[in-house]
Amino acid sequence: MLPKQTGERYLLSSSPHAHARRTVSSLMLDVLVALLPAFCCAVYFFGRRALFLAGTCIAACLVTEALCRLAMKRENTIGDLSAVLTGLLLALNLPPDLPLWMAAVGGVFAIGICKQAFGGLGYNPFNPALAARAFMLISFTGPMTTWTASAWQISAGGMDAATTATPLAFIKKGAEGFDWSQAALLKDLFFGNVNGCLGETSALALLIGACYLLCRRTITWHIPFAFIGTVFLFAMVEGGVPPLVHVLSGGVVLGACFMATDYVTSPITAKGKLIFGCGCGLVTMLIRTAPTGAYPEGVSFSILIMNAITPLINRYTQPKVFGK
Amino acid sequence: MKTVKAQFGFRGGIHPQYHKDLTADLPIERLPLPRTLAVSMSQHLGAPAKCLVKKGDAVAKGQLIGERNGFISAPVHAPAAGTVTAVEPRQGPTGGWADAVVIETAEDPSGAPVLMPPLDWKTASREELLARVNDAGICGMGGAGFPSAVKLAPPPDKHCEYLILNGAECEPYLTGDCRTMIERADRIRLGVEIMRKILAGPAVRIAVEANKLASIAALEKAFADIEGNVEIVVLPTLYPQGSEKHQIYACTKRLVPPGALPISVGCVVENVGTVAALADAVENGVPLTERVTTVSGDGVARPCNVLAPVGTSYADLVAFAGGEKDGVRKVISGGPMMGFNVPSLQIATTKTTSGLLLFTAASVFQYSSSPCINCGSCVRACPMQLNPAYISRAVEANDIAMAEGFGVMNCLECGACSFSCPAYRDVTQFCRRAKASIRAKAAAKAAKK
Structure with a gap:
């Protein structure tokens, strides 16, 4: 037997003994901060409705998270801020006039079914906010596709009318003779003077947030670049509506920068992220342009579909060992 | 050039x-000769040296006290003149136990140091x-x-x-x-x-x-x-x-x-x-019996670079560096990324002790891990381009074969993955466990044959 060591008054642990001191909650906080400009825009365009919807979604998510953890006899995880982020993202994906109880149901579904049922943060196969949105789109089809809060003014190009449709619904209808390349339209899309979900109006606000995330290295450029690039290229080849209109309208920027980049449900390597982003862009455009489809927008579904094949992408994009 | x-x-x-x-x-300072030295026969990876002295022997500075014992092995010499007071197992900086020659150094060495003849290269x-x-x-x-x-x-x-x-x-x-x-x-x-x-x-x-x-x-x-x-x-x-x-x-x-x-x-x-x-x-015909060790960290009164004989106890190094300050919570032999955490200052330096770091509560982080969120920080940090996230998950599920498939044996244990993990997962430690387990299995298989 070996002699016993004396004087053990120090902590013992295995190396490394240094840490970057970045935490899950600080990453989530980064994303929340990055969403602030978009949220402010939502409040500007839709007023109190935006505040109510976001408050309802976040509260529903937090309560569900806490109750689920309690029921599962696991430690409370609302401190990691992921539930707050899911709530805010869900709210940004809802139309401004949605009844609040529906938003609450969405929040409960996002956390209860899409996240905690799988074991909590890190185990969910689908982006909880998007899965909840898909659920709501099927359950509350009418309210989820009604845009009455603000009237989108199309003043140029011979169509002097107020419309309650989103730009994408307008595209799907096939607005013959409409001048899609006019500067006024692009300006509206960029600054947010259009109909849509809370978070998908102003591309500028979203891009400011995305830049913040890139600078903080919270996300990498791969998924947003591949996603938006594919949408652009597809639209260019398709030759219908100008590519920039496709990129700036609907949820492309929000989806590419904030939803598809969700760590848990996207591939882990750079190569995998590029494939994932391209896939998202491709499916989005297929849904948007398919003449037989009923949906004018495909961002949510494209990300959910790509979430499903993320394990497969991961399997085939493992990094190559240094020296091999 | x-x-x-x-x-x-x-x-x-x-x-x-x-x-x-x-x-x-700060220039390198020479440590005054400590009263006792505990020179381990296991100075490095590979086979420990074979001890050539016993309790009561008088040794001269530079005298051979442990001879090469195997292919990957190196001899050990007495860093100072004195008397051997014990040859006993001591815990080394890496946590392993090995025989050490404890020398009570002579205050006034009478014999000349034993040197090898100088060579003209x-x-x-x-x-x-x-x-x-x-x-x-x-x-x-x-x-x-x-x-x-x-x-x-x-x-x-x-x-x-x-x-x-x-x-x-x-x-x-x-x-x-x-x-x-x-x-x-x-x-x-x-x-x-x-x-x-x-x-x-x-x-x-x-x-x-x-x-x-x-x-x-x-x-x-x-x-x-x-x-x-x-x-x-x-x-x-x-x-x-x-x-x-x-x-x-x-x-x-x-x-x-x-x-x-x-x-x-x-x-x-x-x-x-x-x-x-x-x-x-x-x-000069001088054997390797001393080295420079950086004594640093926020728990040391006077951080310094010390030239000390092999076998100097950490306590002597810390005393030379002005002693502890502000309540030391952690002692590390080596650097903070790959160094070994030691339980006390009753451990002696070896030929590989590059640093001795004392950290107070302010520099020590205690944490609990949460599940992997797949953020890819470890994949981007890994210099060997492994997938530490997947390796750690495989080890967590006790699937060592899967970890081996992900190339865990290439791991350097540099700690970059654990350092960057926002979920504070023990990624490096999982890799280490997998490697040890794979090596043990291979050794058992070899022993059977």
């Missing part, structure tokens, strides 16, 4: 806080020089302590084309190599010339990280008129730049295949401190 910027960087790596300013400008044969490197117990002073005589005698079918001097010292806090390059640049030059002769004239690359400008300047001065193909390669400051494989890549663009030694791509890598020690052994 010229100074060049490294052409080939590796992917991955991290930027920890270096804290080198605590000691980088220009006239001595390669065999003589190599024998001296072996007899002097020279081993790598950077990390694992691989015996130099083994490195310098490559198998007959291999030829060394590049001798790379590792002066990266990428671990935070440590400045011993940095100071050695400044203060002993001429010794390093002599060592290089000797090693060049032993290795039959390879090109020489001295790899130093860009954050050691004073070291680079000192080396440039010392090597100014050296003949032959010698370059100082300035590496970007990035952890783990000191890794052998990554340094070889930075200097030569050669990739060491998984599981292979540097000589397989014609390279020999040796730490700068080792090269200086080798010069002492040849020209």
Whole structure:
């Protein structure tokens, strides 16, 4: 037997003994901060409705998270801020006039079914906010596709009318003779003077947030670049509506920068992220342009579909060992 | 001789806080001879030396007290004159136990130190020089302590084309190599010339990280008129730049295949401190019995670079550095990224003790891990381009075979993954566990045969 060591008054642990001191909650906080400009825009365009919807979604998510953890006899995880982020993202994906109880149901579904049922943060196969949105789109089809809060003014190009449709619904209808390349339209899309979900109006606000995330290295450029690039290229080849209109309208920027980049449900390597982003862009455009489809927008579904094949992408994009 | 910027960087790596300013400008100080020394027979990886003395023996400074015992092994010498008071198992810095010769040092040594005859490297044969490197117990002073005589005698079918001097010292806090390059640049030059002769004239690359400008300047001065193909390669400051494989890549663009030694791509890598020690052994006949250790951290009153005999207890080093301050919570032997956490100061230095760090509560983080969120920080940080996230999940599920499939045996255990994990998962530790388990299994299989 070996002699016993004396004087053990120090902590013992295995190396490394240094840490970057970045935490899950600080990453989530980064994303929340990055969403602030978009949220402010939502409040500007839709007023109190935006505040109510976001408050309802976040509260529903937090309560569900806490109750689920309690029921599962696991430690409370609302401190990691992921539930707050899911709530805010869900709210940004809802139309401004949605009844609040529906938003609450969405929040409960996002956390209860899409996240905690799988074991909590890190185990969910689908982006909880998007899965909840898909659920709501099927359950509350009418309210989820009604845009009455603000009237989108199309003043140029011979169509002097107020419309309650989103730009994408307008595209799907096939607005013959409409001048899609006019500067006024692009300006509206960029600054947010259009109909849509809370978070998908102003591309500028979203891009400011995305830049913040890139600078903080919270996300990498791969998924947003591949996603938006594919949408652009597809639209260019398709030759219908100008590519920039496709990129700036609907949820492309929000989806590419904030939803598809969700760590848990996207591939882990750079190569995998590029494939994932391209896939998202491709499916989005297929849904948007398919003449037989009923949906004018495909961002949510494209990300959910790509979430499903993320394990497969991961399997085939493992990094190559240094020296091999 | 010229100074060049490294052409080939590796992917991955991290930027920890270096804290080198605590000691980088402080000259090396010699520790007054401690009263007792505990010289371990296990100074490095490989077989421990065979002890040649027993309790009650008188030893002279430089006397051989442990002889080479196996292929990967190096002899051990008495760092000071005195009396052997015990030969007993002691815990080493890495946590393992090995026999140590405890020497009560004589206050007034009467006998002269036992030295080997000085050699003139220009006239001595390669065999003589190599024998001296072996007899002097020279081993790598950077990390694992691989015996130099083994490195310098490559198998007959291999030829060394590049001798790379590792002066990266990428671990935070440590400045011993940095100071050695400044203060002993001429010794390093002599060592290089000797090693060049032993290795039959390879090109020489001295790899130093860009954050050691004073070291680079000192080396440039010392090597100014050296003949032959010698370059100082300035590496970007990035952890783990000191890794052998990554340094070889930075200097030569050669990739060491998984599981292979540097000589397989014609390279020999040796730490700068080792090269200086080798010069002492040849020209002065002095065996390796002392080394520079950086004593630092926010729990030390007076951070410093100390030249101390092998076998000095950590308590003596800390006392020399002004003692503890502000309630020390953690003691690390080596650097904070790969160093070993030791339970007490009753541990003695070895030939590989590059640093002794004392941390207070302010520098120690205690944490609990949460599940992996797949953020990919570890994948981006891993210098070996592994997928630490998947390896750690496989080990968590006790699927060691899957971890092996993900290439865990290539892991350097550099700690970059754990460092960058926002979920504070023990990623490096999981890899370590998998490696140990795979090695144990292989050993059991070999024993059966």
